[in-house]
Amino acid sequence: MAGLRERQKAARERRILEAASAKFRSHGYRSVKIEDLAEMAEVSVGTVYNYYETKGDILIATVAMEVEEVIAAGAPILANPPQRVDDALLALIYQYYDHSLEYLSKEMWRAAIAHSIEHPNTPSGRRYAEQDRRLAAQVTELIRVLQGRKLVRQNLIATDLGTLIFGALNQAFIEFVKQDDITLVQLRTQIAAQIAPVASLMSGDAPVTNQ
Amino acid sequence: MAGLRERQKAARERRILEAASAKFRSHGYRSVKIEDLAEMAEVSVGTVYNYYETKGDILIATVAMEVEEVIAAGAPILANPPQRVDDALLALIYQYYDHSLEYLSKEMWRAAIAHSIEHPNTPSGRRYAEQDRRLAAQVTELIRVLQGRKLVRQNLIATDLGTLIFGALNQAFIEFVKQDDITLVQLRTQIAAQIAPVASLMSGDAPVTNQ
DNA sequence: GAAAAAACTTGAACAGCCTCATCTTTTAAG
């Protein structure tokens, strides 16, 4: 069996992460002190720092669990996408959006995104960036799948379109978490409008009209 | 003439902003202490806080000057855009990109963007968001101009395309400032690839090919 | 021009993130 020390370490790390996840969500990332987490996890402040480099790292660790779930939940959509290009893209994107607030508050997202931009070369910054890359890759992969099913023109470059669409969905999401009064419905509407013309380009349909 | 007090206030604010602009660029935003700015501007720490609410606000004030210039420099391109859709869009975007590092370092951009996301409801957060909105509006306006010149299909909705394109250019810029080793040339190449298919959609040409 | 009021400056003190020298616990060696 695993040594005592090893088991204790794992238990402490788990308790710290659980404490963070709960307190960040209920009290807000900013207003939770490391001391609070230490107390809840029944360790000292110094011990928290033996497991996580900074407060931001702890946040990224909680966000990463959520993102991992979202990526996994995207796979079935790639395996069996809707037969219209815009439906397929929106199915994947709405999937991302709808799960985003399940375990995380908008304030947590703001802090996490800000952290990943401000500290791109820390382990947690890289971790966040890597998950971002995997999400973008999933969008690109969906386009490739649709190309395989002859729903998207073969001469379009999947990575460029995937990056474009991911940029737009990410930007829309950032605006969503920046403003507390924007709803998920509004976020969906916003991205749907931007996707529509691109989807029509991709499928080769007549472009959408203004009416 | 303006009262003595008023002139002194203006001079102090200017000195603080100049100190910030110089030190942030030369020593990095993070490592500059408010105390350093106070010393260089020949005021006390408390006085710095009479003029700016937080350290982040001071940064946004320096960034805002730069963005203001970029927006102004965009106007001539709207007045007389290149005759090809992709050239027109890229002329405007390259204009943004090429000016971005004139007075600001990548580190300053990272901190500023992070600040604007994490503190969207502070005056400086709103200020940054407002300038972002104006940049996006400029892209949208360019599309409208091109529609007026019959270079872009009339039935496309300018705001949706403008938002889509702005999202992509913004996302590419964030990746650019996150990685110190990405060059402006690489940034240009990156966005050009994403713009190409959209520009072809907009103009109604045959879509670009993979070759 | 003197006194009162208003506006502003100041820096010591506070808050919260993080470090590190010291102490405690676990493991390994004999």
Next chain:
DNA sequence: CTTAAAAGATGAGGCTGTTCAAGTTTTTTC
């Protein structure tokens, strides 16, 4: 089982952004 070594926990203290009660300068009042 005892002892030495390794690993890890601890919390007081350092650092820096921010606040605010007290002091100073400018303006207004009479």
